[in-house]
Amino acid sequence: MTTDATFNPRRFQNRVALVTGGSRGIGRACCLRLAQEGARVAVSYRSGKADAAETLRQIEALGGSGMIVQSDVSVEAEVDRMVSEVEAQLGDIELLVNNSGTFIYQSHEELDLAAWQQMLDVNLTGTFLVTWRVKPGMLKRQFGRIVNLSSLSGLQPRPKSIAYAVSKAGVISFTQSIATAWARDNIRVNAIAPGLIETEILSTVNQEDLEKIIEATPIPRMGTPEEVAAIVTFLLAEESNFTTGQTMVLSGGRCMLP
Template sequence: MSHELAGRIALVTGGSRGIGRACCQRLAEAGATVVVNYCSNEAAALETLQQIVDAGGKAVQVQADVSLESDVNRMVGWVEQEVGPIDLLVNNAGVFDFLPHDQTTPEIWQRAIDVNLTGAYYVTWAVKAGMIERQFGRIVNVASIAALRARSMAIAYSVSKAGMVAMTKGLAEALAGANVRVNAVAPGLIETEIHQSIDRDRLDQIVASSPIQRMGTSEEISELVLFLLSERSSFMTGQTVVASGGRVMLP
């Protein structure tokens, strides 16, 4: 177990499974005390918590729907009172619908914006004042290559993730003087439950079209998140780092 995050408190939204769970586990391995946020799946959050504790890490769990400002304020207040000041934030909570444009109802659209984008806004705004006051903070937003390569399927999801990328850039510029760095990761196709709504044949086509012909893992994304939260990335802010197996190649 490394100790590059020793003494730090990390809040991971949507931490009960998938990329969120992998991030919780990796940050705990690096020495952070991890706050595992979940919305409704308490059993999965407890499993994440137990895995961290069994491995010798430190973690607590807290329920909150990030799309509700009152829930977010309650969560952050509880963490600061019971655990301590939040040094590291991973905005990972999200919803995904793989649907054509004519099936994207107003309800589906609004839910994607509310959870993926407004949720990240609520949590970030709730913690950034403390980061500014303490002159330290590290924020990583889990976006998607859909933010950079939107397609006709999952338009609402793509728009919400593009908003996260824009928020990352704006906040990075605004908060740099307070020693708060803000970056994003843009995963490609990752082996998580969120992609179960995609037809298997379609998934196989996507994988076959990628230079690295496989799906990524949550653990690979968690390593990137750790890097951006650590001092190994001390000269980076406002960046969106792509991990897509080559599906998206930025200049």
Template structure:
């Protein structure tokens, strides 16, 4: 296996929101490192099945598992299904998210609550669900997807800023408490990435304002996830993948 890619043979990984975009790239990257993959989706069943097919065609193991990860009962059912079909979860990537562009004058309480539930509460629910098994085995890797908006003004809205800043706080809090159990918890914070969710950013020509002069690629985010997954001495950190839009 090439240098810099972790050896994840016999490891089970769950990636939430993995049917498309960054989540899909992360799932494929982890599978390429040897992990068996649980590909979580909420609505896009056909796209999740396609990710599974890609992994299987390359000789890997994968399943698609539907769940709204902002709902505790659905998370519990998802974890149970993954453990029955693949095994206990060693690597959790909390990628599921939402980012509806909304100015402060139009932002509603319902949209604020929904954004925090999908982007932040889901990471809490999934982490709580997998920690007992990781602690028992004294090995685990948890990676939370943050955003450049966690530490900047951002382009989506204050609801998104708040949710992603919360993700980084959650990351540091867990990291401090489970490191002695052999578990690392890190965040990866993408800037503008060329995915379906980035359509509003393309319309505003944000790429021209980045130091690198282009949007990032989903595979570049996946590379950062692989890096922290393979390093047992990096924990509680936020890895910026943002083309120089800010410096953490």
């Protein structure tokens, strides 16, 4: 994994971080970056145990420490068990990256209630459940840093991924509301809205559509998980201590907010 000028091996020393969906892609990149900068990292996964174990192996190869923990973030009982296991093994969770997500690329003719419900259950309700489970401890300690993974789809119309876009727009609204509610309790909450990132989530998108999007991007390429992880760690760190309730866009210029 490459690093940049903001890399600080002591930035998260003695902090405990939970990364949902940490077994691969953006989640894995976040786990590795946090571990490199001193955090003890809990790698949450739903079904990819081997991938999660590989993430932990890479963390340990970097000299870091952590654990893997299984959970379906859309199920309250599983979220409760996950957080309890992390607290018992690593300590109080101070840094949270809500990265678990699912994506379906389909037209409105194909979209049905089951797909709609799946998008909302994992992407939006899952973000809520994990956040609500760590909330009491963060409020008690008067410290917490949360980054929620939204998407460029939450900011722009997406006729071929309607349910996904709605769920990610909900993540942005959720971020803004809880950031306002908890700002005086020293809990900062921000979101990231990536555009095209080189991950397996794009496997359902046809190559022709991907090429059209890249061609329309001012920086004409896809982003990398490591580029997302760099912004995640910035938002978790004290360098961004006056930043809360924001959604940072990483899209190569495809979306430019005022």
